Amino acid sequence: MQAADDIAGIVGPIDPISDFPTVDELNEFIDALAGEHPGRVSITQLGRSRGGDPIREVQVGSGPRHILVFGNPHPNEPIGMATIRHLLGRMVADDAATVGATWHFVPCVDPDGTRLNEGWFPGPHTRSGVARGFYRPPAAEQPEWCFPTLWRGRSVGVPLPETKAMMALIDRTRPALIASLHNAEFGGGFFYTCGGDPAYWSALTDRLSAADVPIHRGAPDAPGAHTLAPGVFELPQFVSMADLLTSQGLDAVAALGGGGCRDYTARYGTAILVCELPLWVDARIGDGSAGDRVLGDLLDATAADYHAMAEVAAAVLARVSDRLSGRSPFERSVRALVAGLPGLAVSRQSVPQRQRIATRGEIFVEQYDWTAMLRLRLGGMLLRLLEEECRHDAATALSAERDRFAAVFDQWCADVEQNAPGVAVPLERLVRIQAESILLAATRLRDGLPI
Structure with a gap:
């Protein structure tokens, strides 16, 4: 197996990073790279987004194994775009960095959504600062x-144009590995895989420890995901997740x-690696000492918080419903989150071992990871919706509602920033974790080891 220092050597040095690349900046980088190295880099347009942006594939290397890397499948998770930018530069500079594979990078899966987040990419990278530009x-x-x-005998999933682009690439390459690059706002780091062994799983989480990023030791966000090792979960298929949610009445x-x-x-038979990393960490996340609350009571309080924030947002929408255009992506997202929060409440209350004492880390995560994260996401998008509609409609009722909710959102932000x-x-540490994790999987694939 590839030694840790060899993986780090393949990834190479990563200069300090102060902000995330925008869609246009990443496209300019790719075009310049292809122009400078026409024999090593090829660009294929796989399709166009719903908004007309090109969905681009960048190919490097020429080995028999095909590896796909997806950046920004969720547009609020831009670490992967910076990681892809670094890996492309490394592989073009040194063919050995391709580890004998053909690489296919999709630098930005969702450019439309990414453009709606670009306001916070330059910083300041604070929890409330990101929330105010969140989508x-x-x-x-x-x-x-x-x-x-x-x-259950029915077809589900309506592929978007961006999804169809990924499907075409998958069908053309029949990849041995797909790495999908994700991040959260807050918490610990973790991985999803569909296989591997203890040596692989510990090597993945070693990347977190080396970067001083805590390992997420709670439940994963994918319903029913099986724990393979601390911080490593088996990525469930749709059937198992859907069956579990249905059993909960959702x-x-x-x-x-x-x-x-x-x-x-x-x-x-493609192997999957999903890298989930936080932008911010807090030592309290990993506090395993006994807290002062029973887990069931804690989760019931979380569920009540979910219902309460949904009610706040629903009331705002109801008061301005006759002034909303119905065309805003923020409105669709806010309405979907409001509709989904009761189900998320059920999922929190379905956690087993409700009678035991919760750890201090679990108490902190429920209050300031799950609940605070959802408040900031919901509140940020609702405020952006109201501000957007006010720019097109000078109605007093609409601006008054914007000002009223802005005060509520300010309180939510102040709570998080204080507590x-x-x-x-550092962004370069996050890029290193993702880059090394991908190269770890690629070298194990090359060496015939399970991933």
Whole structure:
């Protein structure tokens, strides 16, 4: 197996990074790279986004194994775009960095959504600063979760143009590995895989420890994901997630959208690696000492918070419903999140071992990871919706509602900034974790080891 120092050597030095690349900046970088190295870099347009942006594939290397790397499948998660930029530069500079594979990078899967987040890319990278420029589409508009699949005799998943672009690339290359690059705002780091062994899993989480990023030790965000090792989970297929949600009385298709890349690539035996990293960390996340609350009571309080924030947002929407255009992506996202929060509340209350004492880390995560994260996401998008509509409609009722909710959102932000602002992880460390994790999987693939 490739030694840790060899992986680091392949990835090479990473200069300090102060901001995330925008869609246009990344395209300019790719075009310049292809222009300077026409024999080593090829660019293919796989399709266009719903907004007309090109979905581009950048190919480097010429080995028999095909590896796909997806950047920004969720547009609020731009670490992967910086990681792809670094890996492309490394592989063009040194063919050995391709480790004998043909690489296919899709630098930005969702350029439309990414452009709606670019306001916070330059910084300041604070939790409330990101929230004020935040956008995340509802499940049905997330390209990575719109792959077609079958569940209980019905077809689910309506592929978006961006999804169709990924499908075409997958069918053409029949990849041995897909690496999908993600990040959260706050918490610990973790990985999803569909296989591997203890040596692989510990080597992945060693990347987190080396970068001083805590390992996420709670439940994963994918329903029913099986824990392979601390900080490593098996990526579930749609069927198992949908069955679990349905057993909880929830609308699985509304919650999930459709299949993921694991569902679609099952026919090719493709290995999957998903890197989930936080922008901010807090030492309290890993506090395993006994807290002062029973877990069930803690989760019930979380569920109550979810219902309360949904009620706040729903009331705002109701008061301005006659002034909303219905065309805003922020409105679709806010309405979807409001509709989904009761189901998320059920999922929190479905956690087993409710009678035990919660750890201090679990108490902190429930309050300032899950609940605060959702408040900031919901509040940021709702405020952006109201501000957008005010620019097109000077109605007093609309501006008054904007000002009223802005005060509520200011309180949500102040709570987080006072009690859990987090410590920002240097962006170059996050890029290194993702780059080394991908190269770890690629070298194990080359050496015939399970991933």
